[in-house]
Amino acid sequence: MTRSPSSSNPDASVRLGRPPKLDDARARILAEAAALFAEQGYETSSLSELAARLGLTKPAIYHYYSSKQDLFDAVILETLTGLVANVEEALADTTGPCEKLRRFMVGHARYFAGHRDGFVTMLVGFGGMKNTEFREDSLVLRRRYEQLLRDIVSEGVETGAFRQVDPVVTARAILSMLSWMVRWFQPSGGKTAEEIALEYVELLALER
Amino acid sequence: MTRSPSSSNPDASVRLGRPPKLDDARARILAEAAALFAEQGYETSSLSELAARLGLTKPAIYHYYSSKQDLFDAVILETLTGLVANVEEALADTTGPCEKLRRFMVGHARYFAGHRDGFVTMLVGFGGMKNTEFREDSLVLRRRYEQLLRDIVSEGVETGAFRQVDPVVTARAILSMLSWMVRWFQPSGGKTAEEIALEYVELLALER
DNA sequence: CCATTTACTTTCCGACCAGTCAGTATATAA
DNA sequence: TTATATACTGACTGGTCGGAAAGTAAATGG
Numbered sequence: 001m002t003r004s005p006s007s008s009n010p011d012a013s014v015r016l017g018r019p020p021k022l023d024d025a026r027a028r029i030l031a032e033a034a035a036l037f038a039e040q041g042y043e044t045s046s047l048s049e050l051a052a053r054l055g056l057t058k059p060a061i062y063h064y065y066s067s068k069q070d071l072f073d074a075v076i077l078e079t080l081t082g083l084v085a086n087v088e089e090a091l092a093d094t095t096g097p098c099e100k101l102r103r104f105m106v107g108h109a110r111y112f113a114g115h116r117d118g119f120v121t122m123l124v125g126f127g128g129m130k131n132t133e134f135r136e137d138s139l140v141l142r143r144r145y146e147q148l149l150r151d152i153v154s155e156g157v158e159t160g161a162f163r164q165v166d167p168v169v170t171a172r173a174i175l176s177m178l179s180w181m182v183r184w185f186q187p188s189g190g191k192t193a194e195e196i197a198l199e200y201v202e203l204l205a206l207e208r
Numbered sequence: 209m210t211r212s213p214s215s216s217n218p219d220a221s222v223r224l225g226r227p228p229k230l231d232d233a234r235a236r237i238l239a240e241a242a243a244l245f246a247e248q249g250y251e252t253s254s255l256s257e258l259a260a261r262l263g264l265t266k267p268a269i270y271h272y273y274s275s276k277q278d279l280f281d282a283v284i285l286e287t288l289t290g291l292v293a294n295v296e297e298a299l300a301d302t303t304g305p306c307e308k309l310r311r312f313m314v315g316h317a318r319y320f321a322g323h324r325d326g327f328v329t330m331l332v333g334f335g336g337m338k339n340t341e342f343r344e345d346s347l348v349l350r351r352r353y354e355q356l357l358r359d360i361v362s363e364g365v366e367t368g369a370f371r372q373v374d375p376v377v378t379a380r381a382i383l384s385m386l387s388w389m390v391r392w393f394q395p396s397g398g399k400t401a402e403e404i405a406l407e408y409v410e411l412l413a414l415e416r
Numbered sequence: 417c418c419a420t421t422t423a424c425t426t427t428c429c430g431a432c433c434a435g436t437c438a439g440t441a442t443a444t445a446a
Numbered sequence: 447t448t449a450t451a452t453a454c455t456g457a458c459t460g461g462t463c464g465g466a467a468a469g470t471a472a473a474t475g476g
Contacts, residue, residue: 025453041334043251046433059436060454068434124332126249169407172392173385180384199377205413233423254463266465268424276464 026064029054031117034075038120042072072121073135079118080141086111088148097156098207102198104149108178109197113187123182146171153206162206174204234272237262239325242283246328250280280333281343287326288349294319296356305364306415310406312357316386317405321395331390354379361414370414382412 032054036045047068051058065071090107094100112119149171156162177200185193240262244253255276259266273279298315302308320327357379364370385408393401 041251043249047435048433057455058434059456062435063453163413165411166407169404169411173408173411176385176388177381179391180388183387184380196377199374200381203373203377203381204411205371255465256463265425266463267426267467270465271423 029056029061029064030071030074030078033071034079034117034121037072037075037125038117042068042121042125072125073138075118075125076122077135077138077141079115079122080138080145082115082118083108083111084141084145084148087145091148097152097159097161100152101156101206102201104152105174105178105197105201106194109181109193112178112181112185113193116182116187119182123179146175149174156206161208163208165206170204170206174200237264237269237272238279238282238286241279242287242325242329245280245283245333246325250276250329250333280329281346283326284330285343285346285349287323287330288346288353290323290326291316291319292349292353292356295353299356305360305367305369308360309364309414310409312360313382313386313405313409314402317389317401320386320389320393321401324390324395327390331387354383357382364414369416371416373414378412378414382408 029050033045033050036050036053039045047058047061051061054061061071065074087104087107090103091100094103150167153162153165153167153170157164157167178197181193181196185196187193191199237258241253241258244258244261247253255266255269259269262269269279273282295312295315298311299308302311358375361370361373361375361378365372365375386405389401389404393404395401399407
């Protein structure tokens with residue numbers, strides 16, 4: 001996603017015909033790191049084990065990422081970026097707050113189901129509360145995401161499509177329900193994440 | 209709360225007049241451990257630092273708790289026990305699902321606000337998902353707590369006091385909202401935890 | 417007064433881990 | 447051919463941490 005070892009060749013991956021090996025390796029490490037962090041948590045995961053899983057050695061990882069924390073941040077940033085982009089795309093060309101809200105929640109659930117490792121890492125991976133202040137870009141994305149939801153609720157209330165609820169409280173409640181899924185959702189258990197999101201939409205019954 | 213070093217004197221703390229020093233020390237360690245775990249997370253917290261904060265040495269802690277994990281489990285069990293007891297007490301002699309639901313949610317929020325360290329340790333302290341299976345007694349309490357809420361919702365739906373919602377989905381949604389508070393609630397910021405719980409009650413608008 | 421238990425302390429160990437360093441093989445570029 | 451960047455590896459280090467061993471001082475109890 002981002003380039004950490006400053007390559008002297010600007011934009012190598014643009015020229016087609018030659019495989020962008022560096023980004024491939026970076027992406028592979030990132031995916032495996034997300035899986036490991038999701039399984040064991042950040043602190044309990046060791047870079048030696050990550051390397052072993054990848055069939056690499058520890059210093060090989062340091063060739064692509066400058067620190068363990070850097071790797072962690074990259075997992076979160078990638079997940080968050082993908083989530084926001086995906087949901088915003090699901091919302092494109094949609095009119096009406098009812099449909100928008102449904103698409104937001106279902107879109108979130110779908111992206112979550114497809115990127116559980118990243119979500120688990122992002123939402124429960126780090127013990128303790130100090131680290132909640134991530135890098136600046138993550139924070140910006142989080143705020144944009146929550147604001148997007150608030151705006152949908154606001155629109156619904158103002159146009160009379162929704163009952164009179166507080167957009168701030170409502171958005172936070174919705175994100176709480178969706179975020180907490182990370183703690184109990186099992187893909188093997190009956191309902192899909194999207195189905196659960198739809199159940200939440202019905203429960204809220206914002207439309208009137 | 210529980211006794212781990214099997215004391216030859218059965219029920220020492222019952223006889224008044226003599227201070228129950230052992231339980232005092234255990235409680236002091238437990239409280240400080242909860243605070244430390246809440247601040248830094250379980251894995252990042254070291255028993256040396258815990259000992260230093262208490263003005264003790266590391267082995268002194270091992271005199272009262274058999275392992276770091278034991279200490280962690282004790283924090284969670286105490287928090288969960290207190291939460292369930294407190295909410296059940298708040299519900300006692302209450303008739304009507306509307307009032308019960310309000311008391312459940314506000315009672316939860318109040319106990320959370322008064323025991324944040326324990327809550328943070330319990331809900332975000334451990335990175336990774338493997339450890340979600342706690343000791344058996346914790347699991348029993350969790351289930352009892354969720355069932356309690358489900359029963360309230362069921363009663364409301366059956367008596368016609370609430371609109372037609374799914375009790376399982378609704379209970380999970382409510383617990384999600386309340387649990388996620390641990391991630392963003394700040395006592396310094398305007399609203400109290402109880403006020404937020406009441407906002408959630410209104411948002412749900414289960415009464416009809 | 418003595419025996420036992422409680423409540424610790426000092427010392428230490430084995431394991432592990434993030435990160436470093438020095439070096440190597442390969443591919444590309446001039 | 448030579449120079450340079452890439453993509454690594456093996457060996458190592460400095461530090462930390464959970465936990466154990468062994469001993470001590472004080473209180474308790476008969």
